[in-house]
Amino acid sequence: MFSLLSLAHKLCPQFISPNTGERHTSTNDGRDQITALPNNLLSEIVSRLPIIDAIRTTTLSHGWSRIWHSVPLSLDHSQIRRAGENILDDLSNNAMVARVSSILSSQPGPFNSIHLTCSSMGSHNDALKSWFKAFADKHLKELAFLNLHYPNDIMVPTDLFCCKSLKRLYLGGVQLPANTGIIPCSHTFHELWEICLYRCILHEWDIENLLTCSPKVEKLSLVNSACGWPLRLHIRSHSLRCMLHWASSLEELAMVSTPCLERLILWRDDALHWSDCKKIKICSTPKLQVIGYLNPADHVLQIRDTVIKNDMKASAATVVPSVEVLAMTIRFGVHEEERMVPCFLKCFPSSIIARTQTTNEVNLEFWKDVGSIQCVRSSIKKVIFDDFSGEECDLHSSLSLHKMQISWKRFTSSLPRRIFLQGVLWGMVQVCASAKNAWNYQMASDLSLYDPFGYIVSAITTASCPSLIA
Amino acid sequence: MATGSGAAAAAADAEEKESGSRMITLTSNEGKAFVVTEASARQSATIRSMVDDGGCVDKGFPLPNVDSKTLARVIQYCDEHGNKEAHTVDERAALAKFDKDFIAELDADKAFLYDVTMAANYLHIQGLFALTTQCIADTIKGKTPEEIRTAFGIEYDLTAQDEEEIKEEDTHA
Numbered sequence: 001m002f003s004l005l006s007l008a009h010k011l012c013p014q015f016i017s018p019n020t021g022e023r024h025t026s027t028n029d030g031r032d033q034i035t036a037l038p039n040n041l042l043s044e045i046v047s048r049l050p051i052i053d054a055i056r057t058t059t060l061s062h063g064w065s066r067i068w069h070s071v072p073l074s075l076d077h078s079q080i081r082r083a084g085e086n087i088l089d090d091l092s093n094n095a096m097v098a099r100v101s102s103i104l105s106s107q108p109g110p111f112n113s114i115h116l117t118c119s120s121m122g123s124h125n126d127a128l129k130s131w132f133k134a135f136a137d138k139h140l141k142e143l144a145f146l147n148l149h150y151p152n153d154i155m156v157p158t159d160l161f162c163c164k165s166l167k168r169l170y171l172g173g174v175q176l177p178a179n180t181g182i183i184p185c186s187h188t189f190h191e192l193w194e195i196c197l198y199r200c201i202l203h204e205w206d207i208e209n210l211l212t213c214s215p216k217v218e219k220l221s222l223v224n225s226a227c228g229w230p231l232r233l234h235i236r237s238h239s240l241r242c243m244l245h246w247a248s249s250l251e252e253l254a255m256v257s258t259p260c261l262e263r264l265i266l267w268r269d270d271a272l273h274w275s276d277c278k279k280i281k282i283c284s285t286p287k288l289q290v291i292g293y294l295n296p297a298d299h300v301l302q303i304r305d306t307v308i309k310n311d312m313k314a315s316a317a318t319v320v321p322s323v324e325v326l327a328m329t330i331r332f333g334v335h336e337e338e339r340m341v342p343c344f345l346k347c348f349p350s351s352i353i354a355r356t357q358t359t360n361e362v363n364l365e366f367w368k369d370v371g372s373i374q375c376v377r378s379s380i381k382k383v384i385f386d387d388f389s390g391e392e393c394d395l396h397s398s399l400s401l402h403k404m405q406i407s408w409k410r411f412t413s414s415l416p417r418r419i420f421l422q423g424v425l426w427g428m429v430q431v432c433a434s435a436k437n438a439w440n441y442q443m444a445s446d447l448s449l450y451d452p453f454g455y456i457v458s459a460i461t462t463a464s465c466p467s468l469i470a
Numbered sequence: 471m472a473t474g475s476g477a478a479a480a481a482a483d484a485e486e487k488e489s490g491s492r493m494i495t496l497t498s499n500e501g502k503a504f505v506v507t508e509a510s511a512r513q514s515a516t517i518r519s520m521v522d523d524g525g526c527v528d529k530g531f532p533l534p535n536v537d538s539k540t541l542a543r544v545i546q547y548c549d550e551h552g553n554k555e556a557h558t559v560d561e562r563a564a565l566a567k568f569d570k571d572f573i574a575e576l577d578a579d580k581a582f583l584y585d586v587t588m589a590a591n592y593l594h595i596q597g598l599f600a601l602t603t604q605c606i607a608d609t610i611k612g613k614t615p616e617e618i619r620t621a622f623g624i625e626y627d628l629t630a631q632d633e634e635e636i637k638e639e640d641t642h643a
Contacts, residue, residue, distance in 0.1 A: 033584050034606070034622040041591055041603070048607035058636065059615050061624050065632045 035063040039070070047071045050079045051103065072112035073138075075103060087119050087148060097124045104131055109138025110165075119148040129157045136162035141191075146172035146198070158182065161213065167191050172198035176206040188213035196221040204231055211237045218260075219445050222248040237261075246441045254281035255288075263290040265444045265452065266299070288320055290452060291348070292327025293357055296340035303347055310339040314346040323348035327355040327453045355453050494521070495530030496545070498538040503530065504545055510552035515594035535592050540585040547572060547598050569597075573605050580622070 035042075046054050046067050054071065057064050077087075080099050085092040100116060114135065121128050135143060136159045143166060147154045158177045166189055182188070192214040200206075202225050211217065217237060221244040232252040235243060240258050247268040255261060266280065281302040282288070294301060301308040303318045312318065326348045331337050345354065444452045492508040494517070512518045517531055533541065550568050555561050576583045583602060590599040610618055619626060628636075 032623045032625055033581055035624055037584060037588070038591075041587060044599070044603045045606045045610070048604050049611060053607075053611050053613075056615055057610065057618075059628070060618055060626075062627045062629055062632055064624070065628060065636070 032061075035061060039067065042067045043071045047074070051075055052079065055103070055106075069106075069108055072110045073103070073107045073114070074112045075100070076113075076115045077117050078115075087117060090120060093119050094124075097121075097127050101127050101130060104134040104138075107138070109134075111135060111138045111140040113142035113144075114140060115144040117146045117148060121147050121149065121154045128154070129159070132157040132159035132163070135159070136164070139165040141165055142168040144168075144170035144172075145174070146170075147174050149173065161188055164189065165191055168194045170196045170198065171200060173200070175201045176203075176210070178203075184209040184212040186212070186215040189217075190215060192217050194219040194221075196223060197225050198223045200225045202226070202231065204233060207233055207235075211235065211240070215239060218242065218447070220244070221246065221441055221445055223441055224248060242445045242447055244441055244445045246444070250278060252279040252281065254279070255283060255285050256281075257284050259284065260287055261285045262287050262447070263445070263452065264288060264292075265290070265441075266293055266295070267441070267444065282320060285320065286322060288322050290325040290327075291320075291323055292325070292355065292453060293329045294327070294344055295329040296337045296344075297329075297331065297334075301344070301347070308340075308343055308347055310336075310343050312343065312346075314349070318347055320348055321350050323351060325353045325355070325451045325453070326351045327357065329357045353451050355451070496541060497530055497532045498536055498541045499534050500538050502538040502541075504541060506545055506548065507553055510545065510548040513548040513552045513595050513597070515596065517593065533593070536589045537585070540582070540589050543576070543582070543586055544589050544593065544595065544598065547601075548595065551597060569601055573601050576602065577605055577609075 042064070046057055049057070051074075054068050058066070058068050077096065077100070080103070081087075081092075081096065085095070087093050087096060097118065100118075104111075104114075111134070116131075118124075140163055143163070145156075154174045156171065156174050156177050158181065160177060161182045161184075164187070169189075169192060189210075193216060195210060195214065195217055196219075198221075200222075202222070207220075207222075211220070214237075216239050218239055218241040220235075220237075220240060220242070223244070223246040226249040231250040232254070233250055234254045234256045236257040237260075238257075239260055241260050242263040242265070243255065243258070243261060244263075244265040245253060245267070246265070253266075255264065264280075264282075264285075278298055279300045279302055280294070282291075283304055303320060306312075306318045308318060326344065328341065328344055330341060341356070345351065443449070446452060493505050494508050494511040496504045496506060496511065496517070498504070508521065511531075512521070520531065536544070550572075551565065554565065556565050576586060583605065587599065587602040587606070589595075590602055609621060613621065618624065
């Protein structure tokens, strides 16, 4: 069985000196002034140490022996891994599980944050249960638990629903507990602010239960998550501000009642195909500001009761006036998809930024018709083409065709083919070949960014080329 | 008080913006007076709340727990962080450089480092408190207990009971 000190010893054998009981002379001035500091100061110091160093302070002296126990626990698995250990290796993983168990049972709490990456937890069911019991008993605030073992067959212990102090919850490679015996209610996670489910196998009721249990949740992220059957998610939350659906699979995503929703992020949800089209339904979202990337090849957009089709006239029933940033993925040259661009623009007539991610060469012929749409005339200030792959002269001439006066500057930087064009009609047209993988879901759900899709562009323009923004 | 403090804070903020250069006197436990800008003094949450609550700005603030030498050093930090802007990358880099040099100098005199840490704790100067406690933690990091005891002059005085508790944890954990 592992123990706390033997843990420290095993990780760093040279660090545990034999108890010689000798008196030590200081290199300072012989006086021990640090131990005389008030306990809250010593606690602050210990809280800033990596876990192994922190545990080691318990053996320093009488004054130090209980300090670590009074510090809220922050445990990151990377800090207790020995050099050369690989979690995917069973022996290393067993050792890791034993270490975590040892630390969790030694520390009386409260637990501040626990970040664990494990594998093969199926053979450590008892340990897993005792961990979640400890999380609940010791008031854990932030949990990131990632199971690397495939398939994602680890069921999270039902004690998860007893972790009432959770503020952030990240689960990966697991299933949520079925038959918890706990009736979901708003007291369950009354502090929970952010939920991220990464590579989880989900049922519809998992998400609905989580939302019911979390009356203050502002961010819900589904990343690389899926299920083996058609998943229709109906989102109801009075607190949710950001819904992120990232390379996950579902058949229908309906924002049924989300009065505080500001941001609906859809990204690469074609990565896992279970059906041809996903319905994105926007019912009650009075504060929705940012939506995208809408993809006419994959998405059927429904606003309230109306499915948006390319020959529709705009009406009050099909308009979401609060949206300011609209992002689309369009294959230019694919007629059906191009024709959806004006439709989407009509649904969001207050857009200030329209952003298109192009998967083909840009051909701007079709923007001719787009010019007559109200928001293009009145409110759009910026049109941005991400991942532009055509020739700049083509773009220049197509825009000229539409009698736009354009001044453009070649942006000299290490990134290829980045061009900024300033068009009279839209205030600014930006074209950029962005680093495709630089955008990630953390940026996309960062509520402090006005245009979450523009992270890369704005970072570049403000840092290297401020004159273009003026 | 609770109802008035918000309004007082707003008024104080407005006043600060107007005058911009109001001066505040801090007095050490040896009776030595230090005159600082309000922006500098507001680095301390303790003083900030006293000012915002309409405290005796004119009379100054006596600090019975801080000696002159420590207060002078603390003010050096507050001046840098309170009086200078930190909006641009360059300005932030300059402040980071200041912090680095500031703490390197303090680290050379551990007793003084503790005094400044205590003062930062008492005055609730968050940035300075983080800086000094991190510095002490960095000294502890990666050392054997033996080396830590030597570095800080800690005497090995674990009682039989302490050892028993540690041993018990050792077998139960």
